[in-house]
Amino acid sequence: MPPAIVAEGLMKKFGDVKALDGMELSVPEGTVFGLLGPNGAGKTTTVRILTTLLTPDAGYATVAGFDVVRDARELRGRIGASGQYAAVDDHLTAAENLEMVGRLYHLGIKRSRRRARELLERFDLVEAGDRPVQGFSGGMRRRLDLAGALVADPPVLFLDEPTTGLDPRARVSLWEVVAELVASGTTVLLTTQYMEEADRLADRIAVVDHGRVIALGTADQLKEQVGGDRIELSLTSAADLEITRRILAPLAVGEPQVDPAAFRVTVPVTGGAAxxxxxxxxxxxxxxxxxxxxxxRPTLDDVFLTLTGHEAATLAGTTKKIKENAR
Amino acid sequence: MSTLQMVIADSVTITKRNALKIRRAPDLLGGVVMLPIVFVLLFTYVFGSMISLPGMSYGEYLLPGIFVLTIVTSAQITGYTLTQDLQKGIFDRFRTLPMSPSAVLTGQTLSDLITNLTSIVTMAVVGLLVGWRINGSLWEAIGGFLLLLLFAYAFSWVTATVALALRTPEVFNNVATLVSFPLVFLSNAFVDSARLPGPLRPIADWNPVSTMVQAARELFGNTSAALPVPDAWPLQHAVPVSVLWSVLLLVVFVPLATRLYKKSVSR
Known part of the structure; x- marks a missing residue:
C-alpha cells in the first residue's frame, strides 16, 4: 500500500526566516504520525503545506495520492484539518457550524444536517448543540473544530496541536476521540509539543527542529535513544557531585548531567525503578x-537536549517571528 | 457539480451564514437598523430646524444624502467581519474545504446587500414618517432604490479590498472612519456643493458620493427649480454617471479583493 502522506525536501522561507529546510515525511495508511517539536520548529508550516494552505518554495508532497500543489482542489475533498485556533463561528450554534461545513463539502442539506447531529452525539455536544458557540469552553470549541474536520469522513486527518491550551481533562477526552478515529482506519498526522501526547497517540514520531526531521522512530525507540527514564538526584554537597557522576556513569545511557548550582545530577537510564x-x-x-x-519520564526538553545539544526552550524566541510571518 | 453551480451553492451557504451572524449579533444589528434610524431623526430634526432651502424643505433634500451616508458607514461591517474571519482562522478552514474560493467574498457581499436593503427600507419608512416625500413617478423611485443598492454592492467590494489589505479589525476600523467621513461630508449630501469654498468645490462636485446623492434626489423627485444643479459634468448627468461609477468600482475591486483573499490565506 502506498503511504497516505509523503513529503520530500520541502522548503519554505518567510522573509529571512527558514521555516522548512528539507522536511521529509512518509506516513503509511491507517497510522498516526506525530510531529514533535518546539514552537517554530516548522510543524505548523508543514501542516499548512500538506493541507494546501501554503505552497512550498521547493520539494513536493502528496496526500492520499494527490499532489498538494497540482491537485489541491481534488485533495481538499479528502482531508480534514483541525488547527490550534479552533476555527468555529461564534455567532452560529454548534449544529449550524457543522451543517455549514457539510454544505461546503457539497453533501446536500439533508445529509449535512444528519451528519451534524451524528457528530454532535459523538463529540458529546448534543446538549450544547443548539447554543451559539460564543459561550463554549475551550475544550468544547476544540471538540467542535475537530468534529468539523470529520464532516466528510476524510481518509486523512491533520491535527495541529490539538490540545495546546486545554486543561488536563479536556486533553484526555480529546485523546480518546482521536484514538477511536484511528481505530476506524483514519490516517492522522498530529503535531504536538508534548512528548506524552505523541507517546499516547502516535505510531511513529518525527522530532522536528529548524524545519527538518532530526530523529524518527516509535516512541519507545526515541526514548531509548534519549535514555528511557531520568534519575534525578539532589545531593547535599558540591564535593559529592563528581563522585556521583563517576559512580553512575556506567548505568547511564549517554552522559549524566551535573547542575553544580542546584547540587543536582541527572542520569538518563533504561530499566526504570530497578x-x-x-x-x-x-x-x-x-x-x-x-x-x-x-x-x-523524559520530557521534550530531554529529547531535544540529547538530540540537538540545545534546549527546546531557547528556540522560543525565533518562534514568534516565524508565527507572525506565517499568519 | 459544475463550477458555476458550485459558486452559486457555496455563495448561498456563506450568505446564509453571514445573515445568521448579523441576526444574532446585537452590535451588528444595531448598525443595520438602529444607526440608520438615528441618522434620519438626528439630521432631520437638528439640521432641518436650522437650515432652510429655497423651494423645498431641508428634510426632503437631506434624505437621499442620509441613504448614501448609511451605505458608506455600514459597509464597515463588511470589512470588520472579514478581518475577524481572517484573524480567527475561519478562512483557513474554508480554504481546506473543496468549496469555491470566490464564494467567500460573493457570499459576504450578497449578505451585505440584504443588510443594505434592510437599512434602506428602514430609513425610507422613518423618512416618510418625518416628512420625506417621493415626488417623482413610481418607476423612477424604484430605479432610485435599485441604484442605491447597486452602489452599495459595489462599495462592499471596495471595503472588502481595504479590509483584506489591512488584515486587522482595529487598523481597519481606524482607516475606514478616517476615509468614510471626508468621503461623505466633502460632498453634496448635506450642503449644496455650489456654496462650498474654492478648493473644496471641485472635490465635492467630482466625488462619486455627490453623484450618487444627486441621482437619488432626481429619481425620488427631491429637487427644486430654485436650487440649480452645479455645472460639473458628473452632476449634470448624475444617473448614468452613478451607474458608471458603480460598474467601474466592481470592475476594479472584484478582481482585486479576490486576489487579496487568495493571498491572505496563503501566508
Missing part, C-alpha cells in the same frame, strides 16, 4: 548522602 534501586545502592556503598531521589 535502575533507581541499583543507583541508590551504589551511592550508599560509597557513602554519598542523597537528599532527594526520583525517577521521571
Amino acid at each position: 535502575a533507581l534501586t541499583t543507583a541508590l545502592g551504589h551511592l550508599a556503598a560509597e557513602r554519598v548522602t542523597v537528599r532527594d531521589a526520583g525517577l521521571r
Whole structure:
C-alpha cells in the first residue's frame, strides 16, 4: 500500500526566516504520525503545506495520492484539518457550524444536517448543540473544530496541536476521540509539543527542529535513544557531585548531567525503578548522602537536549517571528 | 457539480451564514437598523430646524444624502467581519474545504446587500414618517432604490479590498472612519456643493458620493427649480454617471479583493 502522506525536501522561507529546510515525511495508511517539536520548529508550516494552505518554495508532497500543489482542489475533498485556533463561528450554534461545513463539502442539506447531529452525539455536544458557540469552553470549541474536520469522513486527518491550551481533562477526552478515529482506519498526522501526547497517540514520531526531521522512530525507540527514564538526584554537597557522576556513569545511557548550582545530577537510564534501586545502592556503598531521589519520564526538553545539544526552550524566541510571518 | 453551480451553492451557504451572524449579533444589528434610524431623526430634526432651502424643505433634500451616508458607514461591517474571519482562522478552514474560493467574498457581499436593503427600507419608512416625500413617478423611485443598492454592492467590494489589505479589525476600523467621513461630508449630501469654498468645490462636485446623492434626489423627485444643479459634468448627468461609477468600482475591486483573499490565506 502506498503511504497516505509523503513529503520530500520541502522548503519554505518567510522573509529571512527558514521555516522548512528539507522536511521529509512518509506516513503509511491507517497510522498516526506525530510531529514533535518546539514552537517554530516548522510543524505548523508543514501542516499548512500538506493541507494546501501554503505552497512550498521547493520539494513536493502528496496526500492520499494527490499532489498538494497540482491537485489541491481534488485533495481538499479528502482531508480534514483541525488547527490550534479552533476555527468555529461564534455567532452560529454548534449544529449550524457543522451543517455549514457539510454544505461546503457539497453533501446536500439533508445529509449535512444528519451528519451534524451524528457528530454532535459523538463529540458529546448534543446538549450544547443548539447554543451559539460564543459561550463554549475551550475544550468544547476544540471538540467542535475537530468534529468539523470529520464532516466528510476524510481518509486523512491533520491535527495541529490539538490540545495546546486545554486543561488536563479536556486533553484526555480529546485523546480518546482521536484514538477511536484511528481505530476506524483514519490516517492522522498530529503535531504536538508534548512528548506524552505523541507517546499516547502516535505510531511513529518525527522530532522536528529548524524545519527538518532530526530523529524518527516509535516512541519507545526515541526514548531509548534519549535514555528511557531520568534519575534525578539532589545531593547535599558540591564535593559529592563528581563522585556521583563517576559512580553512575556506567548505568547511564549517554552522559549524566551535573547542575553544580542546584547540587543536582541527572542520569538518563533504561530499566526504570530497578535502575533507581541499583543507583541508590551504589551511592550508599560509597557513602554519598542523597537528599532527594526520583525517577521521571523524559520530557521534550530531554529529547531535544540529547538530540540537538540545545534546549527546546531557547528556540522560543525565533518562534514568534516565524508565527507572525506565517499568519 | 459544475463550477458555476458550485459558486452559486457555496455563495448561498456563506450568505446564509453571514445573515445568521448579523441576526444574532446585537452590535451588528444595531448598525443595520438602529444607526440608520438615528441618522434620519438626528439630521432631520437638528439640521432641518436650522437650515432652510429655497423651494423645498431641508428634510426632503437631506434624505437621499442620509441613504448614501448609511451605505458608506455600514459597509464597515463588511470589512470588520472579514478581518475577524481572517484573524480567527475561519478562512483557513474554508480554504481546506473543496468549496469555491470566490464564494467567500460573493457570499459576504450578497449578505451585505440584504443588510443594505434592510437599512434602506428602514430609513425610507422613518423618512416618510418625518416628512420625506417621493415626488417623482413610481418607476423612477424604484430605479432610485435599485441604484442605491447597486452602489452599495459595489462599495462592499471596495471595503472588502481595504479590509483584506489591512488584515486587522482595529487598523481597519481606524482607516475606514478616517476615509468614510471626508468621503461623505466633502460632498453634496448635506450642503449644496455650489456654496462650498474654492478648493473644496471641485472635490465635492467630482466625488462619486455627490453623484450618487444627486441621482437619488432626481429619481425620488427631491429637487427644486430654485436650487440649480452645479455645472460639473458628473452632476449634470448624475444617473448614468452613478451607474458608471458603480460598474467601474466592481470592475476594479472584484478582481482585486479576490486576489487579496487568495493571498491572505496563503501566508
